[in-house]
Amino acid sequence: MNDNIILLSHDEQQLRLSRVRGLMKQAGLDAVLIADFANLYYLTGRVYAGYAYIGGRDGEQMYFVKRMENLQGDGVVGIRKPEQMAESILIDASAVIGIELDLMNYNMVKRLQGIFPEAQIKDCTSVMRAARAVKTDAELQMLRRSGVLHEDVYRRIPGLYREGMTDIELEIEIERALRLEGNLGQFRISGDTMETYMGSLITGDNADEPSPYDFAMGGAGLNPSLPTGACGELIRPGSAVMVDLCGNFTGYMTDMTRTFSLGSLEKLAMDAHQCSIDIIERLVTLGKPGTPASELYNAAMEMAKERGLHTYFMGHRQHAGFIGHGVGIEINELPVIAPRSRDILQLHNVIALEPKFVIPHVGAVGIESTFVVQDFGLECITNAPTEIISLT
């Protein structure tokens, strides 16, 4: 392992720091103190136990490391407890310091506040979210690499099916194929409203089982301790099999869903799947820098309504309130593609669009792909075939 804490190239790190500093200035923050693993990975190219301190001016950054004390580099300081940071961080008593108040537990925030008793503490969660929402070229490269590997495994899914398989048995074979291709397995999620193992594979009535998590689709899961996705149901003739498994090959995740079938599906399901493909085709030209995210949602909902499919759109017994989301280090990044979202698409946002339908007794149909927002529209980076492919 490389013992230097900064695994990013110098230019790449400066680019990210200058982006963060620009947003800090807009938010009135003199400094931020970062502890979230995903944010540390963004700032340094590695996950470590500790903190990154970013001051407002160039060169004002320090990396406090609690374990792996052998890590080296400019501005790296080993600490045993956070209070020791006070010896190294010199700021005005009246400074405004950003902490991730939306991610860090209450007790830890109070402890950090105690280190800077005179400073004003503000939330910097949204600063980091906004910085990470616009990907750098190096990040796009990671995402493209994930996309190619993700898609390569999805193309092989029909070959993994054997007659008589349950949903979970097929999922396990796909998990294995993904892992052998280099998938890290980890499905990194910001906050505490979602959990999953490696994603979801749902078929038949299980697609209509509501889930407590903020995913687009549900599924009962194998156990009430993790109620999402496959439930051990036999894959039956005439049912759809929706595969939405983790694309984390690089520390950056692509999000891709494809629908398979056992034999042919009823017309309603085929129509809904085609509607999903058509929605994506429409959004690909609509989504440009400056487009409100809500406009994408509204266009999708309108198409579902026009075709009389809105009852099934984004769920049947329970409906998800969004059709897409930013993706990168985590699965739930900005922008959010939802009716009341105030997000505006920016050049090099990376978004997953997932206009899906739940058809009672058949299962879930539709596709999801990951896109880079470009000047000409949305560039797809997960290019597995979009039609429903029969498993046999």
Next chain:
Amino acid sequence: MNDNIILLSHDEQQLRLSRVRGLMKQAGLDAVLIADFANLYYLTGRVYAGYAYIGGRDGEQMYFVKRMENLQGDGVVGIRKPEQMAESILIDASAVIGIELDLMNYNMVKRLQGIFPEAQIKDCTSVMRAARAVKTDAELQMLRRSGVLHEDVYRRIPGLYREGMTDIELEIEIERALRLEGNLGQFRISGDTMETYMGSLITGDNADEPSPYDFAMGGAGLNPSLPTGACGELIRPGSAVMVDLCGNFTGYMTDMTRTFSLGSLEKLAMDAHQCSIDIIERLVTLGKPGTPASELYNAAMEMAKERGLHTYFMGHRQHAGFIGHGVGIEINELPVIAPRSRDILQLHNVIALEPKFVIPHVGAVGIESTFVVQDFGLECITNAPTEIISLT
């Protein structure tokens, strides 16, 4: 899916509630408001999005559900936002309410505080941790079932090895075998100091790579975004292969490590492995209700020192500061088996003991098993063979 929110039997739920209420009283809490998924699962037998409100008196409990609004049962109230709980919860203005301040993000705590502006808010994280540390008979049953399945897969590990495999290739085959046996995959961890996919498999020098996480062992991992465990290293003759993969078959996890080898290992490694087995044998008779957890740690460290092995004990370049931990719904429960732990073993604590050694160039050796604290000592519930088994 069962639409009743309480999946526990009536008696089982009352048992857990009375345990929580006893600890609430000791902590001076009039009520607790719980949101953490693991704690909700403990209180109801299912994970849901929302809150459990537990008042101090029998029958004072309510379950607020944000999604899956169809969930039913006594005391179940659907809400869209937490503020709506104020309409249902009637408490004295001066009440002391417990919230999970060690687990819940700062912004959410402030929001909940706003619902009860006159109440005094205290931390209830440790109340829930203490309640969950002593397992009920129903929980022990879940853990025993996980143990049997976990052990069944570990026995089959040598048959999964093929010549020329890397660490990650062998791990993937074990992951698949675990999943086919019903493993949920999820490695549930409390707090934000650890992450992993499904656990760890380490061989050779990778065992000596420090990790930022609070696991006993390290490993570089496949990517700096998840620096733990297998790194893609070839399994070489003369090296040890330590397998420490997830035992979550029931929502309750067993924790078990076994060591395999390719061919024979050098004497130092064999001696260290035997020391680990001997330490466990010693601790099994020492660990009874009333034994201080620190005493177990000290006995283990003393044995490692007596045999001149302390340089390698619990790591080589970096040393872990504990030899065991409680386990159940999560991997890091109470008690903590560490030198400065104040925990005292209680009847029906469930603990994983993992006296391990890192031998440079060979890898990690030693075993870990999960035990129930009984009056007669520690009862092992993960009974795969303990000797080093050759993969070929």
